[in-house]
Amino acid sequence: MSSPTLSDRAVARHGWAQAFVTVLGGLVAMGAVAALGLWAAGAADLPDGSFPPVVAAIMIMSVGGTVKLSGDIGVLAGTEGGLTVLPLSVTLTGALVIGWGFLRPLRHRAVAGASELAGWAARIAALWLLALLALALAARHTFEISLGDGPLGDLGDLFGITPEVGFSTDVPPAVLIGLVWLAGVLVLALLVARGAPLPGRLLRLQTSVRPAAHATVQLLLAYVVIGLAVALAVAATRGHPAETFAVILLGLPNVAWPALTIGLGATWDGRVEGPFGLPMPHVLDEVLRTPDVTALNLGTLAEHDGRVWWLVVVDAVLLLATAFVMAALSPARIRPWQHAVHLAVALALAVLTICLMARIDARLGLSVLGIGDLGEGFSGQVLLRPRLWSALGLALLWGLVTGFVGALLEREVRRRGRTGR
Template identity: 75%
Template structure:
């Protein structure tokens, strides 16, 4: 008879109650961050008690859910609306809380079976889908639009037009992407932590885990640096509420965008109408042009030469990440192999940033053809990367910093020995 260790028995007791606690903690943390960010942005002034529903919609979009805008202005009017944006501060908070809850009962294990990991993840997934479903059903609201005192307002009064705009969720799409989001969080948690992997996956451990750990550390380092800068700005330059709204809703959107720009990548975008970007005034100034604007080190430096510090920050932090990756890898892995690992890992990281940091928003209204879906009620905003050039630059940066980081780790004697065998 094989005796079970205390840690094995502790893990075996983790069931639906622990999965429920992990799920609720993640959703609650996301809801609190979203509510505080929206409060700082002034969303508590929304009519008809819409604030809780807007919070629910923010959490839904943070996990990749689909929130659809809709408009109704009657038979003689037209509306057009759309919104695509991920509040990454909310998403990151939920990811960290759920990942910690997922790996906590496994951290003292010597080995974990595939069935055990699948069962533990499956319980969390079932409860997570129920929570996301409840949020998706609650995230719907309709608002009336004031046409103002000018000609559009007079026409609205004459014909009894009360244009409305609202939002709702595509529940099946939200559940699908919410499940994919959770799967990505749990998989990354296994890779980054020291949680034991199933025996079949052990051969990938020494190649994948150090790179995954280094990339997560790199992204979190940018977030921490952004929080420090944001707090300094809030304390010294005023507009504290707006600054905290950006920190609590979209800080990773900013700092991870800065990471790619520091690599030399270019983003295309435009800001038109009443819309504004949750970004420093410098970015809004560059993008608020009649035609499509380019956002890169060159265009930003035309307005503020300090943006070249992004290049310095990237060089230092990427070299630190490469050193960290080499320090956590077996000593027998050669520098050129580290360079290839770093290049692939950084390219995948930049690909993720380019996918989640895209922004697209537009709204317009016309009455009897007047307004051309425009006037003071229309706006258009988008920001998207030049993907292939960004990935190419990431590969080059990864090769160089990966090689240098491996040499530095070897010179300082920070390389690990062989990975010990596991039963």
């Protein structure tokens, strides 16, 4: 029998206790952000003790699950709807905490065996699977809603109708998508973290992939930080702090990252209908609250607020900085045109991820006696979808240009530094 290798002993060190702490830390962080965001949005006043199930639903949605809305009140009335949206503040919080917990036992290492990484990831995945099952089962509730004093209220009193609205998740798809989300987080953590060890066969990624991935993730985080600063300034100067903090805690990247794509010139199609909507800045609500689906881009936003053109400037500056960082982290032998290609691919993948994660489709309808248009206070829709191919094309173009220019700037700075010495 062969003796245990160094990799095998490392796998043993990364035990279930550390995996449990990693998963628990991610769940606690996500739950805290979701609960505070819902509280700021006024969800703490929901009836019948529905706040904890709503928090669980938000956590399931943050890893890609969907919530179905329904009502069961006989043949006289009915409700239907669905909610497909990622509360990306919760998503980002969970990804950062779990990614950090995954990499922490591997710190100060140059190389890690594939079996070690697989074993460590499998422990986290097994506990994450149990957590997803618990959340998916907890994310369901039914509560009564009032019909008010209008026509719906009169019909309700006449027929003794007390509408009940419920929500639930499909457990198998939620668990499967949640596991895929975890796999993406762990792989991205290995690719992005400069000090994370890789298997010997993948060490070439340290020079060809990791600099671009690291710099692009920094770009996305920088946009979140800028969005946070803007949101705090709005809360301090224009009032409505609870609404602003609801945006911050539930959907700050949902606003910041599409803003990055809009600054590139991309267009999103959207609509807000009814008296309710997802937390979003007022200017977006103005643009999207139209009878039909409308385009959301630099032109339509500038009609309501001309400062939106600053998004182009911010994109240009941050992308040049991203290209500079990427070139500084890369070996000197890589040429500027190669940096341009690397950044173009990385930015296109980032924009693709934003387009897939930031889309919104929320619907709720209430009908009594088959009359679906009664009670405008109970029906509505929030829709936001990207024009994907044009967004990807613009990302490639911006990546090529800024990647090349940023690489030239970095090469000039490096040359002057050598001359100065």
